[in-house]
Amino acid sequence: MKKLILKATLLFLIIVTTVNAQFNLYTYYQGVYDDNIFNTSNQVSDFVNSLSFGSAYNIESEFNNIQLYYEGNLSLFQTTTSKSFNTHRIGLVETHLFSIDDNPLNFGVNYSFRNNQDEFEVYNFNQLSAYLNYRYSISESDYILPGYVFNRNDYKNFTLFSHNEHRLFLTWISNFESQTSLTLNAEYLLKQYFEEYNFDGYLNDASQIKFKANVGQSLSDLTGLSGYITYRKNLSEGSRYLISDSLVYYEEEIFNDIYSYDGVEIGIGFTHYFNEKLQLSLEGKYNFRSYSSLPAVSRDGTELSVMREDKLFGLGAGLSYDLSSLIKGISISASWNYFKNSSNDYFYKYSNQIISLSLDYDF
Secondary structure (H helix, E strand, O other): OHHHHHHHHHHHHHHHHHOEEEEEEEEEEEEEEEOOOOOOOOOOOEEEEEEEEEEEEEEEOOOEEEEEEEEEEEEEEOOOHHHOEEEEEEEEEEEEEEEOOEEEEEEEEEEEEEEEOHHHHHHOEEEEEEEEEEOEEOOOOEEEEEEEEEEEEEOOOOHHHOEEEEEEEEEEEEEOOOOEEEEEEEEEEEEEEOOOOOOOOEOOEEEEEEEEEEEEEEOOOOEEEEEEEEEEEEOOOOEOEEEEOOEEEEHHHHHOOHHHEEEEEEEEEEEEEOOOOEEEEEEEEEEEEEEEEEEEEOOOOOEEEEEEEEEEEEEEEEEEEEOOOOOOOEEEEEEEEEEEEEEOOHHHOEEEEEEEEEEEEEO
């Protein structure tokens, strides 16, 4: 018995000395002026106070890293107060190394929910999500990353839109001596609705394929340039919609559904560090969307004989400054974004300008 107790004590001491545990907290405040909060031709502006907060408990050993975390957000709209909401997420992430600093297997599961107010309560939802991916080294500079993501999205007030989502992806990553990086990604997405209906053109599932290429180039020790192109192809014919008081509400309009269109997005980014504390970022993008089953609408609300098409042009600039020399873990940033959307649907002809100031404190 004494030998058994001694062995158990030694085992416990070995575990304690080989496993490191760490607890950390963060808070993040963002003040946002948005001159078009609904991204429509109605052009409704507002100021949003957004406070994010979170905590994580990390358990690290030689080949395993485990994290338990919580993330929360409270966003308050000053004018359209009924649009205020809060979100919460709890989760677990594990990273297993098959060799030191190489070939990690990542697994995660989390549960999140969102609470809206007043008339926006109909958009309340909860999500159960899990993912698995494995990064395998082909060589010192080349990697492949296969993976799978599962999401269970439940809209208790829009049950006909509740669904399970499956995502299978494969990513290739290469780094070259010229300080160029190349990332290629292919993804298959499948959405399966909880409720099934036998109506012509009314989907019980939807699928899409996505391809993305990203190139990054270091111009100097302090400057970098990147560009990407993304292509989406909708593999489904039909749509889901809700009829209320003789009006038709398409899923694409309620939730901005990514399965509903074919599209191409092109973007470019520029980053420069003036010093180890001050960073400048610039970006621009163009996005074309051709909706498969969403008719365009005229100014008086009449459905047209053509499907909706959008062309979005965007610009952005940001500055961030690390204030850790004054208070450890604190940084401040400011950003400006401008979007111009051209559409054959009158309701979605709009511009949008967003100005934000953020304060991030990690301790």
